[in-house]
Amino acid sequence: MSFKDATPNKDVKSTVWIDDINLKTYGTASGLLGTDQFGRDIFSQLVYGSRVSLFVGLLSAVLSVVIGLAIGLLAGYIGGLSDEILMRSTDALLVLPGLPLLLVLIAVLGSSIFNLILLIGVLGWMGFARVVRSQVLSLKERPFIESAKAVGAGKFYIILHHILPNVVSLVYITLASAVPGAILSEAALSWLGLYDPSVMSWGRMLHDVQQQPRGFEMLWWMLPPGLCIAAVSVSFILLGYALDEILNPRLRVRR
Template identity: 55%
Template sequence: MLLPLTVVLGTGDGWLASVWMSNGSFAWAPRRLSQTTWSSAPIVRVGAELPGTPTLMYAATDESKVFTLYADNGDSLRSWVDAARDPSGGLHIIYPRVVGVPDTGILFTPMVFGPNIFVTSSSGWIYSIYRDPIRGAGNQIMFDSGEVAWGFRDDTLQHDTTHKTYFRAGPHIFDNLNLVIAAGNYNNGTTDPSDDLGIVYVFNAAGGGLSWKRTFSSRLLATPVAWWDPFNTHQGTWFGTSTGEVYAFSTSGQYVAPLAPSWAHSYLDPSNHLRQGYPSGNMYILGTDARGRDIFSQLLWGSRIALLVGFASAIFTISIGVIVGLVAGYLGGRVESILMRFTDVILVIPVLPLVIILAAVLGAGVGNIILVISIVGWPGVARVIRAEVLSLKERPFIDSARVTGASNVRIMFRHIAPNVAPLAFLYMTFAVSGAILTEAALSFIGLGDVSTISWGIMLQDVSQSKALQAWWWLLPPGLAITLISLAFFLVGRAFDEIVNPRLRKR
């Protein structure tokens, strides 16, 4: 933190120092505030409410102590020395006052609003503490320096030896709105921190009343940042999760994003003229999602996944079905009975539950989705190909091939396969459509690869963000899935008329 010509810093081993920027020398002898480690930074604010408006330093240490010191010499405020009964002036936070016990958690960088200091703790508490003594009748001290004005822990959540809330960063203060925002976390009972939840809390700074909170699937490990946008009614805040996601909220608890398409949005410029688009000049053809990402770009990128899954799944499905159908239909006998009974077993199993179970067992990933669709999609093709082979193997050209000494493998793949190829291509077009729909369904219910954008993942994001009213986000992936599936279905119908002359119009 900067002072006139000095910089104030804290070291990891617990020392506080003020350094002249001109030559790097100490402005005053460094003070040790923590005897162990110190993982948060001090801050500097002007004490406008105190005589002489001194510049003050505020620090919260890993030893669960809070300090308020003069920035020009590093001495603790006299009121803090008196309250602590210790020359260091370090105070433990006790809540509730008198009957409470000291907070033993790690305290993070404090924030100051007027004469109040706001501190978060790894124990899951956030406090507002008095910097200056509060005096009553007869100048008697009612609340001493360092005493708690209000404290909060989210007791709507379970707390025991494994379940607990905790903070990993200090709060942020909206001075002009009298609001405090803090990014906390919740350990839901496991030893793996990667599955902990993140929670954003917004409080009234004066009384500590909870204005709103939001829960996220990943941890929040840093202090939120804020900005003032003159084109929005409410001030906004940004915060990021441990998995790299960034969210923007207004102080009213509403998403700042998603943004409507540029052609469907207008704003008043500084000269009070209505303009189309956004003040930034950015063009969003289909708007943005809740994380501010361009939906049109996601739609184009998602088409690659849809076509990859569709064609790859269809190729594998048809290949397996054609091979099984050729072998079963031509060889007959015990081989046919074994293959067809196995095919019947796959056919009678409900497809959707089987797909969900396989996808959950194999794990998320485009390759696994292709494998799952291929496993459950081939039996219908195999039965159709077998029926066609049973007819073809009685044709004279097959008898001629046998007479010339052609092997069974040569007859199946050199003479019969080309005759069933049109039928296989017909079912391949239908398989593409079905695979695209299946991939979208798996991604929507959370079994897709969240690291890759697909149309199903886009719909899942809409649902999880509770942004169903954002039509520009909901409709594009839904329409894309519908139209591409319909297109391949119509191609299949047209191909069916070519393969089957009886369906042609006269």
């Protein structure tokens, strides 16, 4: 910065040349939702983080539903020793604490986005498998299953063409209900610092807030990701209730 004075006998005038300006603003002074302590736009993080959180939630839910469906169908229809082995394995996994187990496995395998999807999906199928198994045990005693056996249909043909169509409504309902749990699991892991450093998610935004001194007083930074997680979770839960009322004839309301 340099100054150049005018004629000294008159009012002083100065000409200022500024070579470089590096202003750092944060809070609500700039951007639609303001910026964080590092000058990053919060709205941009929120939009980009929605992709990651929904991506993790949807794929993890699909993976857990597929695994639970396969194990429930096999255990329920084949029965015998296969049923015993599959259900005892399911019971063993059910009693394990979910979040501490996730923390240990993420620490061992790494916190990449695909490891998160894999682990959340693999550790979330047990309850659905038991529901499918109980439904299959009821279905396989029906007359149309006995008729299919009488004409020589094989086990896997009966499972795919007769039993699966009768439990597919459970798939839709469970899929909608499993997404909030997966999103919350990803957010919890990211909040604890176990996130993929190459991507931004709602959980990582909350982690960045808590790393700041008195961060939880920065409401413009803390509330948007928290409200988005809550809103998306409630939306999928309500979607699951709606699908249950539509697809479950016992709950269907005739108007």
